[in-house]
Amino acid sequence: METNLGNGGRSPGPGGNDGGDKDCIKSMVDQGSVESRRFYLSRKTALEMLKDRGYNVDESEITRSLTEFRSLFGDNPELERLRISATLRSNPSKKILVVFMGKNEIRKATIFALRGDISKENLSGLILVLQSKMNSFARKELESFAFKVEEFQISDLYVNITKHYLMPKHEVLTAEEKQKLLNKYDIEAKQLPRMLKSDPVARYYGVEKGQVVKVTYSQEFCELHEQYRWVV
Structure with missing residues (x-):
């Protein structure tokens, strides 16, 4: 005799219902906002990037969980609170700032306002994390900054590409190491x-x-070897 379970073919949970299954599924579903998750992932990658560039970054910032992030910044984080400021380990006088920009198109006035906002920071570098497009006038305004300005779309930072198991190790040579290699x-x-x-x-x-850049390949399917690449 065929038995009709009446619930899509699944056996009922304890007590004659599937409450156990629902609780299990619920525990695996992210209950927080998409916005907070986007900022959590991108900010974590930005922190890892600064650390890999030789900047002082608190390890607890990198290892902070999504739950802890939401507890600290909320489900709709304020962009100014997400900023990251770090100094170079080898030269603490060099300071970089990571700024998360809003969703509106970035215009010249936006950059002009940003310049005034960070004028007292004494920066040697600035990284902008974008959620929208930047027009040509804004980009031209960035060229007048006295220090290097980099741009990343927020989606570029959801995943740290250097952490992928197929990605070889990359190391930037110092000027001295470069000359020694060439000699x-x-x-x-x-x-x-x-x-x-x-x-x-x-x-x-x-x-x-x-x-x-020195590139070291060491995957299981590839013999350990090194390559050097000239950045152009």
């Missing part, structure tokens, strides 16, 4: 394989044209 093989930098400055990994480490 060792009696070559010029332009003879090395190239890496575009626009490459996602190059952008992650904030490298400039002319720098050299």
Whole structure:
């Protein structure tokens, strides 16, 4: 005899109902806002990026859970509170600031207001995390800043690409290490394989044209070997 369970073919939970299943599923569903999750993921990657660039970053900031993030910043975080300020470990006088921008189109007036807002920060670098497009007038205004300004779309920071198990290890050589490498093989930098400055990994480490990046491959299916790439 065929038995009709009457609930999509699933056996009832304890007490003749499927409450146990519902509780299990509910525990796996994110009950918080999408906005807070977006900011949590992107801010965490930004913190990891600064640390990998040699900046002082509190480890507790990186390991903070989503629940802890929401408890601290709320379900609809204020953008100003999400800002990250860090100094370079090798030179504490060098300071960088990460600013999360709003959803409206970024115009010249937006950048002008930002300039006034951060004028007392004494920065050597600025990273803007964007949620919208930036028009050409705003971009032109950024060129007048006295320090390097970088831009990342917030979606670019949802995942830290350098943490992927297939991604080889990248290390930016110092000027001294670069020269030592060139002397060792009696070559010029332009003879090395190239890496575009626009490459996602190059952008992650904030490298400039002319720098050299050491790439180490060590996956199970690949013998351990190193390559050096010249950033162009």
